[in-house]
Amino acid sequence: MSSDSLPTRYDPESFEGRWYSKWESSGAFSPTLEGDRPPFCIVIPPPNVTGVLHIGHALQFTLQDLIIRWRRMQGYDALWLPGTDHAGIATQVMVERQLAKEGTTRQALGRDRFLERMWQWKEEHKDNISRQAKALGSSCDWSRERFTLDDGLSRAVRRAFVTLHSQGLIYRDQRLINWCPRCHTALSDLEVVHKEQQGRMWDFAYPLEDEGEIVVSTTRPETMLGDTAIAVHPADGRYSGLVGFHAIHPFLDRRVPLIADAELVDPEFGTGAVKVTPAHDPNDFQTGKRHELEFINILDNEGKINDAGGQFAGQDRFAARTAVVQALKAKGLLRGERPHEMAIGHCQRCDTIVEPLLSRQWFVDAKPLAEKALEVVRDGRVKVVPDFWVATYEHWLENIQDWCISRQLWWGHRIPAFTCAQGHLLVCEEDPDSCPTCGQAVEQDPDVLDTWFSSGLWPFSTLGWPDETEDLKRFYPTSVLITGFDILFFWVARMIMMGCHLTGEVPFHAVHLTGLVRDASGDKMSKTKGNTIDPLEVVSEYGADAVRFTLAALASPGRDLPLDIRRMEGYRAFATKVWNAARFVQMKLEGDEQPLGDLSPADLGPAERWILSRLAHTVRSVNRAWECYRFDEGCHELYHFVWHAYCDWYLELAKGVTDRREVRSVLRGVLLEALKLLHPVMPYITEEIGHHLGHEEMLILTRYPDPDGRWEDNELEADFSALQELVAGLRSYRAMVGLSQRHPIAVTLVGVDEHRAGFLTSQTDQLEQLAAVASIRLGTAPAQAIHELLGGMEVALELPPGSLGEDQLVRLQKQIEQLDRNRAGLEGRLSNSSFTAKAPPEVVDGARQQLAEVTTRLERLRQTIEASAG
RNA sequence: AGGCGCGUAGCUCAGUUGGUUAGAGCGCAUCCCUCACACGGAUGAGGUCCGCGGUUCGAGUCCGCGCGCGCCUACCA
Numbered sequence: 001m002s003s004d005s006l007p008t009r010y011d012p013e014s015f016e017g018r019w020y021s022k023w024e025s026s027g028a029f030s031p032t033l034e035g036d037r038p039p040f041c042i043v044i045p046p047p048n049v050t051g052v053l054h055i056g057h058a059l060q061f062t063l064q065d066l067i068i069r070w071r072r073m074q075g076y077d078a079l080w081l082p083g084t085d086h087a088g089i090a091t092q093v094m095v096e097r098q099l100a101k102e103g104t105t106r107q108a109l110g111r112d113r114f115l116e117r118m119w120q121w122k123e124e125h126k127d128n129i130s131r132q133a134k135a136l137g138s139s140c141d142w143s144r145e146r147f148t149l150d151d152g153l154s155r156a157v158r159r160a161f162v163t164l165h166s167q168g169l170i171y172r173d174q175r176l177i178n179w180c181p182r183c184h185t186a187l188s189d190l191e192v193v194h195k196e197q198q199g200r201m202w203d204f205a206y207p208l209e210d211e212g213e214i215v216v217s218t219t220r221p222e223t224m225l226g227d228t229a230i231a232v233h234p235a236d237g238r239y240s241g242l243v244g245f246h247a248i249h250p251f252l253d254r255r256v257p258l259i260a261d262a263e264l265v266d267p268e269f270g271t272g273a274v275k276v277t278p279a280h281d282p283n284d285f286q287t288g289k290r291h292e293l294e295f296i297n298i299l300d301n302e303g304k305i306n307d308a309g310g311q312f313a314g315q316d317r318f319a320a321r322t323a324v325v326q327a328l329k330a331k332g333l334l335r336g337e338r339p340h341e342m343a344i345g346h347c348q349r350c351d352t353i354v355e356p357l358l359s360r361q362w363f364v365d366a367k368p369l370a371e372k373a374l375e376v377v378r379d380g381r382v383k384v385v386p387d388f389w390v391a392t393y394e395h396w397l398e399n400i401q402d403w404c405i406s407r408q409l410w411w412g413h414r415i416p417a418f419t420c421a422q423g424h425l426l427v428c429e430e431d432p433d434s435c436p437t438c439g440q441a442v443e444q445d446p447d448v449l450d451t452w453f454s455s456g457l458w459p460f461s462t463l464g465w466p467d468e469t470e471d472l473k474r475f476y477p478t479s480v481l482i483t484g485f486d487i488l489f490f491w492v493a494r495m496i497m498m499g500c501h502l503t504g505e506v507p508f509h510a511v512h513l514t515g516l517v518r519d520a521s522g523d524k525m526s527k528t529k530g531n532t533i534d535p536l537e538v539v540s541e542y543g544a545d546a547v548r549f550t551l552a553a554l555a556s557p558g559r560d561l562p563l564d565i566r567r568m569e570g571y572r573a574f575a576t577k578v579w580n581a582a583r584f585v586q587m588k589l590e591g592d593e594q595p596l597g598d599l600s601p602a603d604l605g606p607a608e609r610w611i612l613s614r615l616a617h618t619v620r621s622v623n624r625a626w627e628c629y630r631f632d633e634g635c636h637e638l639y640h641f642v643w644h645a646y647c648d649w650y651l652e653l654a655k656g657v658t659d660r661r662e663v664r665s666v667l668r669g670v671l672l673e674a675l676k677l678l679h680p681v682m683p684y685i686t687e688e689i690g691h692h693l694g695h696e697e698m699l700i701l702t703r704y705p706d707p708d709g710r711w712e713d714n715e716l717e718a719d720f721s722a723l724q725e726l727v728a729g730l731r732s733y734r735a736m737v738g739l740s741q742r743h744p745i746a747v748t749l750v751g752v753d754e755h756r757a758g759f760l761t762s763q764t765d766q767l768e769q770l771a772a773v774a775s776i777r778l779g780t781a782p783a784q785a786i787h788e789l790l791g792g793m794e795v796a797l798e799l800p801p802g803s804l805g806e807d808q809l810v811r812l813q814k815q816i817e818q819l820d821r822n823r824a825g826l827e828g829r830l831s832n833s834s835f836t837a838k839a840p841p842e843v844v845d846g847a848r849q850q851l852a853e854v855t856t857r858l859e860r861l862r863q864t865i866e867a868s869a870g
Numbered sequence: 871a872g873g874c875g876c877g878u879a880g881c882u883c884a885g886u887u888g889g890u891u892a893g894a895g896c897g898c899a900u901c902c903c904u905c906a907c908a909c910g911g912a913u914g915a916g917g918u919c920c921g922c923g924g925u926u927c928g929a930g931u932c933c934g935c936g937c938g939c940g941c942c943u944a945c946c947a
Contacts, residue, residue, distance in 0.1 A: 269946070553895085
C-alpha cells in the first residue's frame with residue numbers, strides 16, 4: 001500500500017513501462033486454468049512477423065485488450081494468445097529486394113541459403129511487433145506466443161493438408177490460374193485486385209480459308225497468337241453457314257475452326273464473333289473444354305511470348321501487343337481501334353498486371369467446406385458483428401470458386417506431396433524415405449502453400465491442434481475474433497471453413513469486424529500519401545491510454561474511423577482530468593474512509609446518493625456496451641460520468657463538506673469504481689491512481705463492477721436534475737444580464753410541485769455554494785420578481801432594481817415564442833380527433849398535461865414582460 | 871452489371887421497438903488564471919436531419935423513387 005501523493009503533472013511515460021512489467025511478471029496475462037472459472041479466449045489476428053504495426057493494428061489491439069481485460073476482471077479465465085504470421089509473398093518480396101541491392105537473387109543463392117536469409121530476417125524483426133503491442137498495454141500471454149512456421153503449427157498444416165487430400169477436398173489439376181509474372185507465382189482469386197482502367201479494344205479480321213473474312217474484337221490482341229477457334233452464336237443467321245469452316249491464322253501456320261457456342265457468345269455484342277484463346281482466358285478455357293479445342297500456351301513465366309508465338313517469340317506481352325497490332329495493320333487486317341473501359345487484375349502485392357495462365361496447381365474444393373461455413377453463421381453459432389456483413393459473407397460463400405493454394409515461393413509451408421521417378425504421388429505427414437509403392441527415391445513438391453492456408457487453422461493450431469492439448473480442450477472454440485472487415489474472405493471465412501471441417505466446431509462464437517482507420521479528412525492512410533500515424537509515436541506523445549481511448553471511442557460498429565490527431569489531445573486532456581480529480585481526492589483523504597459496500601443509502605446525503613445512483617447506471621450501461629461491442633458507447637458513458645457527473649458536480653458539491661467521513665468515503669469509493677470501469681480502456685493511469693489511493697490489489701485482477709440496484713434511485717436523480725438545471729439556469733441568467741456569478745439572488749419557486757420544491761429548498765447550502773442563491777422558498781412571487789423558466793420549472797428571481805436589460809427582454813421574448821410554438825402544436829394535436837382516438841392514452845394524457853403547464857408559464861412570462869415595461 | 875453501407879450543427883459522428891422541444895466530442899464566440907485541473911471553468915451561437923412522394927393521429931426513424939459519396943463482388947470479347 002502506498003499513500004505517497006500523486007505528482008502534480010500527469011506524465012504517462014513515468015509509469016507505463018513499470019506497470020506493464022508488473023502485470024507481466026505477476027502472471028496476470030496467463031490464464032489460471034482453474035476449473036471453476038469459465039474460459040474466455042481471443043486469438044490475435046497475427047501480423048506479418050517482419051512488418052511494422054500501423055494504427056489499424058493499434059485499433060484491433062486496443063479492442064481486443066479491452067475485451068480481454070474486461071472479461072478477466074469479470075472472473076473469466078482469460079487468454080489472449082499472441083503471435084505472428086510468416087506472410088509468404090510479402091516477406092519474401094522484402095528479402096528479395098534486399099538481395100537485389102546486394103546484386104544477387106534467390107535463385108543464385110539456392111533454396112537452402114535463401115531460407116537461411118529469410119529466417120535471419122525474421123529473427124531481426126520479430127521483436128518489433130511484440131514491442132509495439134506491449135507499448136500499447138496489450139495483456140497477451142506471451143508464454144503462448146506462436147508463429148505460423150513453428151514446428152507445432154507446421155504440423156497442423158500438414159495434418160490439415162493430408163486430411164483434406166485424403167477426403168478428396170484437396171487435388172492437383174492443370175487449370176487456368178492467376179499468374180503474377182513479377183512474383184513468378186500463382187495467386188488465388190482473392191489476391192487479384194481488379195482496377196477499373198481505360199483500355200483499348202481492337203477489331204481485326206481473320207481471313208477465311210475459302211474466301212471472305214470474319215471480324216473479331218479483343219482487348220488483348222497478343223492473345224490471338226494462342227487462338228484456336230472463332231466462336232459465333234448458333235442462332236446467329238449472319239454466320240450460320242460458316243460454322244465448321246476454318247479461318248487462317250495470319251501469323252502462324254494454323255487453321256482456326258469456326259464453332260458455335262451459345263454460352264460464350266452474345267450475338268448483340270460487337271460483331272457477334274469471338275476469338276477463342278483457351279489457354280489465356282477463363283471463358284475461353286471453358287469453351288475450349290466444351291469443344292475439345294487445342295490449348296496453346298503462348299506465355300512464359302516472365303510474361304514473355306514463348307516459342308508458340310512464332311515471329312513474336314521473346315517479346316514482352318505488352319510489347320507483343322503493339323507488335324501484333326502493327327503486324328495486323330501491315331497485313332490490312334486491322335478493322336478498328338477504340339478506347340474501352342475495363343477492370344484489369346493486378347497482383348495484390350506488387351501491383352503487376354496478372355496474367356491468366358494454364359498451370360498445374362493444388363486446389364481446395366471449397367464448396368463442401370463453404371456449405372458448413374454458411375450454416376454456422378445462419379444458425380447463429382458464429383455471430384457476426386455488425387450483422388450486415390452476413391449478406392456479404394453469404395454471397396461470397398454461395399459463389400465460391402475452388403481455392404488455388406500452391407505458390408511458387410520458398411518462404412512458407414512446403415507442400416507435403418512427394419513423387420518418385422515412376423510418378424507415384426504420395427501425400428503424407430512424415431517425410432518418406434522412399435516411395436512405398438516402388439521403393440525408389442522421392443522428391444518433394446517444390447512449392448509452398450498459400451499463407452492463408454495456415455492462417456485458416458490459426459484458432460486451433462495455436463492451441464495445440466492436432467494434439468488434444470489442455471489448452472485446446474479448455475479454450476476452443478475461442479470466444480470472439482476481432483479483426484478488420486477487409487480480411488473477411490481471406491481469413492475469417494476460411495477459418496470458419498477449416499475450423500468446422502477439421503475440428504467439427506466453430507473456431508469462435510463471435511466475430512467483430514472493425515472499420516478502417518482513416519486520416520482526419522477520411523482518406524485511406526498510405527505510406528505514399530504520407531498520412532500514416534505511427535502507433536509508437538502517438539503513444540509516446542499522448543500516452544498509451546489516450547491513444548487507446550481515442551481508438552475505442554471512435555470505433556462505432558461497421559464504420560471507418562476518421563482519426564484526427566486532435567482527438568488524442570482531447571482524450572489526453574481527459575486522462576489529465578482524471579489525474580487531477582484523483583489528486584484532489586487524495587488530498588482530502590484521512591485514511592478512515594469506508595468501502596462503498598459498508599455504506600447504506602440511509603447514511604448519505606442527496607449528493608452522495610445521486611453520484612452513487614449515476615455510478616450504478618454507468619456500470620450497467622458500460623457493461624452492456626462492452627457486451628455488444630459498442631466500444632464507442634462505453635467510452636462516451638465513462639467520459640461523461642467521470643467528467644460531467646463526478647468532476648463537474650459531485651466534486652464541487654463535496655468540496656465544502658469533506659470533513660464528513662461518509663463524503664470522503666464516497667469521494668474515494670466512486671473514484672475507485674470509475675477507475676475499475678475505465679481500466680480495460682485506460683489500464684495504465686487507472687492502475688497508477690488506484691495504487692496511490694491505496695487500492696492494494698492490482699486493478700488488472702480486480703473484480704469489474706457489477707450493476708448494483710441498491711444505489712439506483714431514479715426519483716432522486718430527477719430531483720437532482722432539477723437542481724442542476726436551476727443552477728445552470730441561474731448562471732446563464734446572470735451571464736445574460738451581466739451580473740457577477742457571485743451576486744446573490746433570492747429564488748421563489750412558483751410552478752413547482754411540492755415534492756420537488758421540498759427537495760430544492762432542502763439544498764440551500766449546495767445552491768448557495770454552486771449558484772449563490774441567497775434564499776429559496778416555495779410560494780407566490782414577489783411583485784417585482786422576474787419570472788424565468790429554468791429546467792422546466794417556473795421560478796421567480798429577485799434582482800437589484802433596474803437590472804432587467806434589453807438583452808434579457810429579448811431572451812424572454814425568445815422563450816415565449818418557443819413556448820407558444822409548443823402550445824400551438826399541442827393544441828393542434830389535441831383538437832385532432834384522430835390523435836385523441838388513435839394515439840395511446842398515456843401519450844394523449846401527457847400532451848394534455850404539457851399544454852396546461854405551457855399555458856400557465858406563458859401567462860407568467862408575459863406578465864413579467866409587461867411588468868418590466870410598465 | 872449486381873450487392874452492401876452512408877448522406878443529421880463548421881468538422882467527425884450518436885440517435886434504442888416511429889411519440890412531437892434532435893444529442894455528443896472537437897472547433898467557434900464571450901467572460902473567468904476562484905485554494906484538483908487553463909490539457910481548466912462558466913455561458914452562448916450554430917441544424918429545411920440530401921431531395922421528392924407515400925404509409926401514419928404523428929417520420930431523422932418505416933416504404934418507394936431520385937441525387938451524391940464510399941466499399942465489396944463480377945469471366946462480357
